Amino acid sequence: MVKINKNSHKAYYEQLVLGIKEDILQNILQPGDRIPSVREMAKQLLMNPNTVSKAYKVLEAEQVLITVKGKGTFVRENSKLPRNEQKIQQLKEQIGDLVVEAKHLQVTSEELIGWIQQEEDKLGGPNR
Template sequence: MIKIDSRSSKPIYEQIIEKIKEDILKGILKPGDKLPSVRELSSMITINPNTISKAYKELERMKVIEVMRGKGTFVAQNYKPVMNEEKMNEMKEHIKKIIIEAHYIGVSKDDLIEIMNEIYKEF
């Protein structure tokens, strides 16, 4: 189930994208599984259908989910990681930012790796 945090500064459509990706990673959603339709999910979490649609479109673009005409939307059967220099640099930027932030709240390198290990255990 998707929980939206309306207090979060993270856009709703991004929260949806991340949650679905997370659920796939955790195996809660498996390749071939049917996702709720835009309207279904919309009424389930009382978010405007356009917002759901935006999230689904983005996930489709990333080839994480696929729309089967007349059948609905499904978790992609064989997702292949799409790696390119741009995405790699983006990720490095994010990591760098975290490392800086960590330092400023007093979290050392070892602490950070420890935290990462903890989070990896969830998956």
């Protein structure tokens, strides 16, 4: 289940977005599963409802979640999602920044690749 690290450098809503995506990748959340309402999630995580609402809006814009008026918010079917080239470009830029920082700290490419593989293993491997 999603956990928020109050000491993280990431904004709370970003942590919630990533946490929900991670729960989906780990099959904790399945397509069609209902997720808690904004108020319920805010209460569970001791967060401001506006922060949860922002995270849900981001996930809806990325077609991860879908809200059905009067019924709730659900995990969307992944099979219908096209590749989001804009998000992929942002990811490439983040990787570029990461590589610069890693080289500055004398971290090798092999170490970086090893770290990526460890993270993939936690999620069940590449592309599930």
